[in-house]
Amino acid sequence: MTALWLTRIQPDLRHRDARRDLSSAVAMHHRIMRLFPDGLGAHARLQAGALFRAEDTGPNPVILLQSQLRPDLDKLPAGYASAATKDLTPMLDALRPGLSVRYRITASAVRKPGHTTRATTGAPAVIPLTGADADHWWQRQAEENSGLHLSSAHSTPLDTARGERAQDKRLITHARTRFDGTAHIKDADLLRQRILNGIGRGKAYGCGLLTLAPARQAP
CATH class of the missing domain: 3.30.70.1210 (Crispr-associated protein; domain 2)
Incomplete structure (x- = not known):
């Protein structure tokens, strides 16, 4: 059975790193990959099964992160964002x-x-x-x-x-x-x-x- 996780990250726009990451898809990619273990190899994103999407339909931007490894949200900088992860495996199985x-x-x-x-x-x-x-x-x-x-x-x-x-x-x-x-x-x-x-x-x-x-x- 493949595990699947969905993480909702709401960056705090007062945080300089959050503003920088939201302005660059490359910077956001690197931020997200820091949430996963080191040593995943040359194809780390594939190993983590990481995909993300910026949701900007509300008053504040939100990053949705899907991954097959559970991200370590403690690796986000202090004050960077509010974030929570839920298990999507039951949805996948259903x-x-x-x-x-x-x-x-x-x-x-x-x-x-x-x-x-x-x-x-x-x-x-x-x-x-x-x-x-x-x-x-x-x-x-x-x-x-x-x-x-x-x-x-x-x-x-x-x-x-x-x-x-x-x-x-x-x-x-x-x-x-x-x-x-x-x-x-x-x-x-x-x-x-x-x-x-x-x-x-x-x-x-x-x-x-x-x-x-x-x-x-x-x-």
Whole structure:
């Protein structure tokens, strides 16, 4: 049985480190990874099963962190945030075909032109999608790759996730769209894998976390 944890972190905007982390997807990634044990290797995020999402629909920003290792919240700086963790394993185990759910995901919807197209048109390797193109991307991801059948979908464009990597000064950017709606489950095993692994690009930087709730509740 795979353990799964959901941690709600509400940064205190009076704290300098909290403000810095909220302004950079790279800084937030590093903050989150400090909550897990050292020695996880070159693919530490994958080993921890860590995915996060910034929720900014309320008066104060909230970070939702999903992980397969329980984070050590004592590693947050003093005064940085209020935080609490709950066990999501029962939810994961309860998924079954036919169950109606509400979903939310902030994803990086993109198209990757083939080599021939790039060579003949000069198109970039990755093209961010917006509007109806982003909506079609999410429908394909949900219905062909994630074991869901969508009943409704609403998309909201968000600011681009960005930040600079310290090791090579590379600017990281991921266009983001939030998708909300209702669906019913077609393939529970496939859906579990997508919940655990995340969907799309930018998983280290605040994209790809799919959260579910019973259809009668908000996600």
